[in-house]
Amino acid sequence: MTNGDYYQLLKLLAPEWTVVGTVLAILFADLQFWRNRSVAWRSAGAASILSLGFAAAAGLLIWKRAVTADLLGGTLVLSPTSQYVKLALLGLAIVTAWLCTEGEFTKHVGEFVALIALATAGMMFLVSTENLLMVFVALELVSLSLYVMTAFNKRSPRSAEAALKYFLFGGMAAAFTLFGFSFLYGLTGSIHLPTIAAKISWHAGDPLTLVAIVLVVAGFGFKIAAVPFHLWAPDAYEGAPAPAAAFIASGSKVASFFVLGKLLSVGLPGVGGSGAWKAFSPGWLAVVAILATASMIFGNLAALAQSSLRRLLAYSAIAHAGYALLAIIGGSQPALLYYAITYAVTSVGIFGVVAVVENRTGNEDIAGLAGLRERSFLLSVALSVFVLSLAGVPPLAGFFGKFYAFAAAAKLGSSLGYWWLVALALGASCVSLFYYLQVLKQVWVAPVPEGQGKVAGGWVVSILLALLALAVLVTGAAPELLIRFLK
Amino acid sequence: MTPLHGYLFVSALLFAVGLAGALTRRNAILVLVGVELMLNAANLNFLAFWRYGPNPEALTGVMFVLFAIAVAAAEAAVGLALVIAIYRHYRSSNVDEAATMKG
């Protein structure tokens, strides 16, 4: 490995270096210059530095968007699609950072925003690799940052409890993943996904292969909150500070779905087995189909009973993980990425509204949204757009994401073998309309409670929310605008 | 029973013990110990497959283990910090005590 190779590596990783530099810049500025400023000032300052740094990284990504590279045995694999996904991750992180300006949950804002940036760096590495070691290390970087972010509200016991549960569960999941990776390495002698793909098909019937698949899928199932690895999600969504919950719900999901999809389709194509109706055979298709079924059913049923808005969002996230898994089953990366990215944008938007409402009214329940139409027209419209997108109502992004994922799953196999899964997904969507309409009912139908004044977020947050809502509408009405970047 | 099988058996046992500990223990630190056991079982797997696999010259297995150990250490650090956070609120590191969120 000559020095020239490392220099090329440096150039290709310029966006990631910029992000890491931003981490240091935020910490430095916060420690050195802003010790005596108010928390609100410091969070705005930290968010600004992050925005500038990430804008620079985004610029580098756009400048080099046509790059393709495959270095160091798959440790760094770049393609235009991965660059665009990184752009989306940067955007989500910027919005999350600005959400920190809504309300004061910690004095250590510099560290919190720096953690957001660190997690983003981890996600960027996660989507640019086809090497198991890199996947593991990047995954852990993301996870550890998120655990700490969840615990950041030191005044709230729920925050600490949520973080502990998230961490313990996540640690187990990481161990499962590592154990699964060790078997993949053992069976194929390589940690490079294409090499694994070439050699694993010799072991197609081996029980050890199935064990490896189940362990790996279990580990990633935790990250995307699929049943039965979802137990951390409701508590984490409820206890974490709003920006942390927003980032868990958005950025980490995008990266995790991307990597899971890549792992299964690039790394394990020969051992898919089948989950088709009356043609069941062991393999990851079957495992993922089971996960998807359980997630859709459980997520929607549990969401029906919720009165807390955040827990409802958590269970809806579980259900959406199920829908997105259909895209993985269908083997369509564009469908998966479209779904994940639009879902992430919607999630970050909803948590933005939640952050503003909780900050101004202190109420976390769905009933706390009552009469929002009078108290903030912008928030009402934005929330309606996000919620209807989650429900899958056209012409919003959520509809097309579901359509694309369901069509991909329907196309797989001969003669509509996965019809049962698509039918289940459609039925689950219908059930979900009920609880989403309950949320909108509070906003638009319920009478305005006495003595409640106007609710308005900071102007940056309001602009960002409006932009996000517009993005959801535009990518839903004209999906091609987004899809052509993801092919 | 080849040496490889022996090592795999031990690592499977370690994993099982770790999992059992993680699932049944009430003290958060002991759950963390269980997680660490599971991670080390995976490390043992990597080393066994590396040593008795077809390509022991490529240091892939060892490299993975080194990184995994470092990551596990970082995870333990974060985990113990979280346990301290819980302790500050609940005066106990018992996972059953810190269970206010339901449903």
Next chain:
Amino acid sequence: MLAWTIYISFAAAAAMFLLKPDSRQGARVLALVAALAGLAVGLAGALQHAGGGLVTIQKYPWVPTVGAEYYLAADGISLTLVILTGLAAVVGILFSWNVELRTREFFAFYLALIGGVYGVFLSFDLLLLFVFYEIAIVPKYFLIAIWGSTRREYAAMKLALYSFIGSAMVLAGLVAAYVVSGAQTFNLVELAKYPFPASFQNWAFPLVFVGFAILAGLWPFHTWAPTGHSAAPTAASMLLAGVVMKLGAYGCLRVAMTLFPEGLATWRNAIAALAVVGIVYGALVSLTQRDFKFVIGYSSVSHMGFVLLGLMTLSTIGLSGAVLQMFSHGVIAGLLFGVVGRMVYDREHTRDLDELQGRRLSRTMPFAAVTFVVAGLASMGLPGFSGFVAELKVLIGAWQTFPKLAVIAGVGIVLGVAYTLRAVQKAFFSGDQEDVPGAVHGGHAHGESAITLPEKIGAVVLIATTVLIGLYPKLLLDWIVPSFASPLFDGLRKGGLL
């Protein structure tokens, strides 16, 4: 040009929010102008295209990845229904002139619903049709949940869920058709040419048909309709019964029957039987209702049964009768709900027929009484009104293919006379001979006891329409009948059905 019906409606809906929050007259005027513009564009476009076959309005690539296009087109059937929508929109707004609560939001949701409906009638790309179909669901929910009456939140949720389930079934069928055909397109004209295997059609057809028919009020999936119609505010009921139920029937005809002719052949008798059950059941239940609006709601189920029966006859006379009945019932239902909801309920604050019985409404609101009598006669199918021509054609078509069912349907017509006369008599023409003191009109604190001008205009427009088509049905039939000769219905012809 016809596409502007859609754009004007949505643009006006969005523009509503530029008005001041408490401006009522502004909202009403904006809505009326938008609806009139839509009607004018619809009429102009229809007169331009009349007699021709399928005329493309706009066609752009929309989502090349899946092969969906933004494809708007119209044939005679679409044009008939577009005009119906325009009429119902204008008259609905006239009948809602007195809405005081959150007026601009009311008209915003109303116009959004209208825009979605126009979109469905003009789409010839299946994905686009589906998108417009679903867009219409959300405004319906809010219209009922916010401005409705009896059990409005329950009724709104029931309607939304039933519609959503129906559309989910349709989507399942469409995705299946898309995958099986392998054609990478959602263009209806293209897909209609594809020979789907018979075994596939045998389950795809009922899936898509029932999905649409839920919204059309096919028995036994009709239960959302009476609840929804009576809970909805007047204008929404007029739209729901008048136009939205036709969305379902239109979908049955345009999508299910065109794509899957062999499946249709298999399920035809069953559906015809269900349609006739709906006719008789709707009529019988209507006969026993105490709530005036429920009477009309169930009568809508009964009349829609005629539409579905006509569709199953698969003869030109029966099919054109079905489409004509869609138009006719749309107008008549608008009249009926207008009288019951706006003229009677807003003033008497009760819809209970037994309570209205004592109030001698024929004396206190003669205009309403006359309107309702006319509407009732039209609904019964009296010659001279549009309902007669439509139902006659359906019955003739039915007699040719299902003679026994045609007889039962005829019984349904007789029952229709019965429930209509009962409602007319109880609501308007009964009561003591002594002069009823003014105190009985408890709800006149608003001081509006006279029928207002917007109501009168709306009622006259609808009466004129039903009389016009009743006396001169050729106006519409000249558009409807040639549509069945178009290549779209080749599949039905090849199967020897049409």
